[in-house]
Amino acid sequence: MTIAFQADTSLAVIAYTEGQTREITRVTLEQHVCAMIRWLESLGIQPGDRVLLFAPNSIEWVVVALATLRSNAIIVPVDTQMSRDDLTHVLKDSAPTIICVSEETLGELPFQPDCQWLKIETIETKLSDYVDTNHTRASHAPADEQLAALFYTSGTTGAPKGVPLTHGNLRSNVNALLEENIAKASDRVLLPLPLHHVYPFSIGLLTVLAAGATMVLPRSLVGPRIAEALRDSNASILLGVPRLYEVIWARLEARITKQRPWAAKIFHGLLNTCIQTNARFGWHPGRWLFRPIMKRLAPGLRLAVSGGAALAPELGARLNALGWTIATGYGLTETSPILTLNAPGEGKLNTAGRPLSNVELRIVDGEVQARGPNVFNGYWNDPVPRESIIDDKGWFKTGDAGEIGEDGYLRLGGRLSATIVLPGGENIDPERIERALSAHPMIREAGVLDNNGQLVAILVPEPDTTDGPDPLDAAADTIIQTLPSHHQVRQFARSPDPLPRTRLGKLRRHKLTALYQTLSHQNNNTLNQAPIQPEEMAPEDRALLADPAANATWTLLTERFHDHRLTPDSRLSRDLGLDSLSWVDLGISISERAGVELADDAIARVETVRDLLSECINAEQASEQAPADGKRSALSAALANPERLLEPRDLRALAPRGPLRHAGAGAALLGCQLINFLFARIEVEGALPKGGPFLIAPRHVSAYDPIALTAALSRQELEPVFWAGLSGLLFKGPVQRTFSYVARVLPIDPGAAPRRSLALAAACLQRGHSLIWFPEGQRGQEDGVLQPLRPGIGRLLAAHPVPVVPVWIEGAQNVLPIGSVIPRRGHIRIIIGAPITADDYGNDERGIVSAVANAITAIKTP
Template identity: 30%
Template structure:
């Protein structure tokens, strides 16, 4: 294998084996190696149609997904140069890179609030539709090893981007080196992809390497803890490519669960005892935790920043294997990694085969086929990156043990040199500060006030924290006199500015501290949360105050609430439900939810087991013996357009007008059996679980039990918790089941078709299934919605329309077209 094209041409022989899995939070969408190959060739053809020729740069700015992968391989097989941009980057940075590279086309995501709007634009999420009918490209690229494959833009302390040129030779060399050092990956492995594919650590370890070995990769849409734990529970994960901050977040999640169960002291005792056991014995001892990661979980691979030895020991004590590695984008990126035979806390392991590594003074310098040749159109930066002998200067300070294992002390550019000439490594001080109770996170910087740099701590505290002076005193008590922290600043935003690998952007923190901005983090324009709320509500940032009510003052709609939740999950990697944002929620409340990472209390009343074969058989029996005979006592049913259901293979979404309580059974008995018993109906949740008491409460609980079991109803909330219902519908669709909803949201009292709820557009967009419009007539004459007593006998008509396939439409347009389709019946 000499180029990435050689790797790509190995895909077809793997056939229907799963290559990629999208977990959107609603749907689970697998892609086979054959599908990846075919779609990528179609992508190359689509790029050619849009004027992309070999050598052109193509900007790729989106979250991890199978469509990112299809776009990437399409770029490569067109002979173009991929320019991946960090999805968390602001539009200004992405647009700057577009201009620097003169990108021919931009592939971006609809999940970004602000997008590039100049030049040729395609949305990644639209590729599934854009590629329909496109013929695979016949004239695929045949790149040479020294041809440029991609440009990765890094930012230094000033934030000015530099384009790292990576050739096919650089990338292929690193693929081979890694697989020599850690030869454990097989086609049975499944990787959980949590880091951005724009970052070379994830791209090399979690993209190229699994595809090279025929393994599978799972992509969750967000990095919130629940999405990660759900993926671990439902997918057979073997490997997680991680960064220290993410491993710390997972550690915190487990510790919080233990504390809630009163098991913290027991866990601490077992951890101490486990140090005397072998790794397999530790795994058995901590089986309850191991089980959360799946039966075949093999290894955490940590990179991107130094791993706190305490975090390493936390996972190691429970029998997990943690391979810490080290590298830089300029090195494709991996230079060192611990081995499966030996892992050492605080060390990044030995150099990979084919990588030469040594110290130049205290700086780590390297060379090898994986090391880049220079920065794109930046000769000055290229010259500065190599020493006189042609070794790449990493900018990292390190120590090499006698056995060749490397330890990284910190970045040379972040090293603090005090007025007394003492070198202070910020990472070491941050590790001490972060252990002081009340400190959520810290960032240590050097502030030069004219007599050498002062060691300055920027603190992110929780509400229970003691006074900052006491925190510094406790930290300094653990440091020697030459490394004391002399000042502090409190950071008032929910989090420090971070890269997508969760490293603090220290140059931004430093600039804000210098300007005094960190003490006034709530001002309009700079506050990230204010800007998000402004984007979703359409309100000017200057008009948004901490005491502004999101709904009453800022006009946050039900759909806007879902949009805001999606953005918050992406930006802050946290669990948040739309049920946490209500009419009484203020901006300050939202900031508190983010800061505390509060979990939602709404869990929903969903029963997927009602779709099992046994319960479906029970439902068939109940229909034959009771439900259908009772229905026929009162209704004469006429079905129109039944022939339109012959092409329905499922899953689909049925949408209907809503006249009375007889609507659901009328529609269900109109469906052929093959569809009827694979269809669930959304019902008004607040009817079942309202504030009623006494006999009415018991009656409604009975109707819930009867409805879920024998009518296959599930609750659809109207006021909060809507996102949970959408996820349930996604699970139905993944398992081949249809959903019936009444998008008016309530019965029509005048038999006219009323406006559809805006949430229909979100449901259709997220499910991505055909929509079948249905029109019901006559049920209001049998049992009007407000009538008490026995039904009257009458005629019911159920008319089915042609299935609708929505592709590029936005939610509001979907609602409009769906309403028109039902009205036309």
Template identity: 30%
Template sequence: MSALFPALEAASGRPALRFGADTLTYEELARAAGALAVRIRGAGRVAVWATPTAETAVGVVAALLAGVPAVPVNPRTGQRELAHIVGDSAPGAVLAGTADDLPGPLAALRRIDVDIDVPAGGVPDGGVPAAGGGGRAEEGREDAEAPALIVYTSGTTGPPKGVVLSRRAIAASLDALEEAWRWTADDVLVHALPLFHVHGLILGILGPLRRGGEVRHLGAFSVEGVAKELGDGGGTMLFGVPTMYHRIAEALPHDPALVRALTGARLLVSGSAALPVRDHERIAAATGRTVIERYGMTETLMNTSIPVGPGPRPGSVGLPLRGVGLRLVEEDGSVLDAHDGETVGEIQVRGPNLFTAYLNRPDATAAAFADGGWFRTGDMAVREADGYVRIVGRKATDLIKSGGYKIGAGEIENALLDHPDVREAAVTGEPDPDLGERIVAWVVPADPARPPAPDALAAHVTALLAPHKRPREVRYLAALPRNDMGKILKKALPGTPDA
């Protein structure tokens, strides 16, 4: 068995996975994944049709046991993008549930159905291949650099790139989170995140299994499901994205069971995008629990987190995790030493959590790194006096240069969301002959029939931040475009480049 999952060796009757009616103990998971690992030995790579099911979890664990790189595939991916992923990763087979209907590019591959109900003695003679490696990050096993997963990026600037993640990177990131979050085998994690992303799959499935704990996946998010599994189900941790926590915050005033469930949880974690300060405050006021934010990317896994214990820090993603080096740099590459909460620079990171390469893209891999092995994240941030990191946006879409100032869109968005008449908000920059760029606010009104006046919103932002950060133009929408993880797609806003 792989040292990534020590609990599989014991093959105990402790609960490991629950997806609705499908439940697997560690003994049952070891049998199911072990039997599948034997079947996929020598497959080269395997695609995994990543539905929110136990079959997906078993398929990925089996690939890791067999030492076969797994390529999680979003079931909602369009035909053109799917054809690119299959052609680029060249899997030797696809793993899927018996009832799954696979689209064209995957249907042409050798299909291996995932059986989650394998009886005792169901692993063929010869046993499970000894994948090795992937033990605790500091052990440095010789095959720790072996590819474990190939996760495709969202492809916002071209065809998606395959991010090759080693066993070393997965172990290092999960072990650093064990320390920051005091994560143990006694924790029961509840979430409803997709299983084709780092957040839902590596943190949300592999994380609990590496600790020897339990994960309960809701299949689809609902506040009722969260209340049930955290409350009556005895869950201790909840992972979510800002959209989910926003819906929780909206429901709390009317749902005593939800309040009790969150109050009883040990840890609430939000990621994949910034959680608005207003939602932080509403959840804390109703439950006494603060939401911890962390910061990571497909290429880097987890870089920073608010640690357990010090108290709330809304708007911050915390401190670098163990083993992660983090610095802010100017556009010319010079390192910024300022810890003033105002000086904006690009985040660069290095450490054992980083990816190995972009699959088949040595050019893109080389361009992604600065001298010294520092990965260019493209995220802009400031550092507070105590070293805490606050992200202000993406370099490509969220850094606005207006009137000689470098302004992060994120802080303006948080200010707008603090206005009672604003439900959703996004901020972009547009060319301006006088300012260089002017700040444009995209607002979803709380009451579409009575949108807040542009002057009122500008005055509101000025009172909270500074006059040069006020929106010069306000545009109203019924909803903001978002991806599967709830991130706002600014390039899809009407009239913006690439829209």
């Protein structure tokens, strides 16, 4: 397949990589391709040799692929997430002459064939040795019959089969798509799909470059990186698969409605009105109505193309109503790949589209058959005899059921190979049952199969589904009753993990039988309590782990929750038991492992492990780099200028007291003194040092502790002091908020807003005020024992190394026990220790926490 590049400076590829955005013009790309051709020739590459590409998308991947095509060699693109068994088969079956790998994929190879090796990371530098500025063009175009590429099917029914495509196959499909005039030279086409599949390779690479448009490669194939590339590149066309659009829709719906029933009702009402208006009159009010929302997501997007699998018509209608134009296509790897097209604006999304100009279709015994220059000529090494799939007149049996309407549009009915034939002779389309089951709000996925002559199903529940199988079975039974009697599913198995799928979301049906047998012999309440393995995850979740920050976070979670059934759907609160204070510990660990800091608003959005991984990816690019010694986190560095992290309303809490507030503080102090007189005999040892500011770190045993501390400090000592108080306790009502404002209590929320809380405390110290900070974060339950200190004090002191005054309190738990609201008479002992300085505790965050804990414990006496 030859692509002629204009010798100009227009952009050919924009690639987002770690730390930079790379751009390559068409003339530079042409020079690199020609240099790569010379390099391959120097390595002895011959026509027909296989060059296997086992690496993530990159500019170098594109260069190697185009150079291989022009060299009359055969490119073999391989999925970087392919299982070891399948990869072993592909390496042996394709017998490559050259293997091109990346640093991260080299270790994934089950064995290393005896051939030549290239590392993708070295290509850009190495090409300079082969640049010839006097010769920038390949000397001849490959013939149509010459093999160009060997794609391996995703193995939905067994071991991957090699699909050899010729230059004529690829060229005919590209030319037919160019006739549709879908992409223009001014377009930027975002490709969030791996190039090892023929759909993104042919459409996203070959067709885009042939049209003169710009190809955009996101940093990785995960939601946050795709959103980043959509915004930053101003992409006008998005080339995706249905599962990507399902995720986009779910995120949009959640963001707009924010799980508020009234907001959801309004949104869906407006959306349905737009859908009906579009269907009846052809108008698009959603393009105006939802424009502000869609502009934030993808400011320049005009067209969303879906392929690789069938897009649900309902989802297409929703996205169309939101303002995007939707185009879909149907085809197979064996057909290079497109057979039919729902072109932009045609809007028949309940069909697979009309045939391309050079494609013929017919229906034989209910099966779709195709003929044309884009159809391959048989599988590599003949795992399936050619005569069983292509007749003597060139008609290829697609294996898909369908019919062609009077309008010429193809309507598909599912894979014939997936049809289940019951003992009574009934033909069952499992996809019909699966669609019906998956439409229920309690069921995320369903896989239907034949088990000893009976229809059974594997159900994957939505995360919110009540524990236990009964509600799920009841929901499934309700759905099944709406189907014909011979479609009745007799038994259900419940799976906590996603069903096995290909990278493009197709169900691997050949794996369902073994999975069902395993599940049916287990009690669904006592399934394996260990984290899910990455290869068991859904394709989009495996793609998340390709990002270093997400992978490091997942590894951390598997270590911390090694005895839980940890999956991307696991709820951090309900399933893993994380409370608000645990977020601080987890945040510290994520910072150290993944090098990212989660913002307060990000934490508020996180419900599942998948949410957390996505937010870590979002935060990765924005986070500041920690110093090389690793002793201070990025947040500690940011806290050096804390007021930059705060809103003006936050700083009002630090404003000087006016006369009214000063009088209120005096009255509050008198009230505390009266309470102490009535209920507590307080013994104080030691005194607060002169000067300041200090961080006063008391042991915390009772809600009475702050009242008792007022007896340990004079009026003059209390005047410049601020208190750190939990916002959920001291700011939840107007009375509490007023008292806290008067008493100089800073609202601290370590769970939902750790950055804001620490920034407020840091600003207090930076302004020269002393701060009383209870470092345990919660009241102790055991007498005489200091609870583990929360890591926030380490971050705070790493940023502002003021002296720390340790304070031991005992007896307050007897005056006001946990759960009581009225004090009772008792004895309280307060010991104020000698301050420790930065010379004592250093600047290592964990070391600071340990030093403060030791200082508090050291002043305890029997």
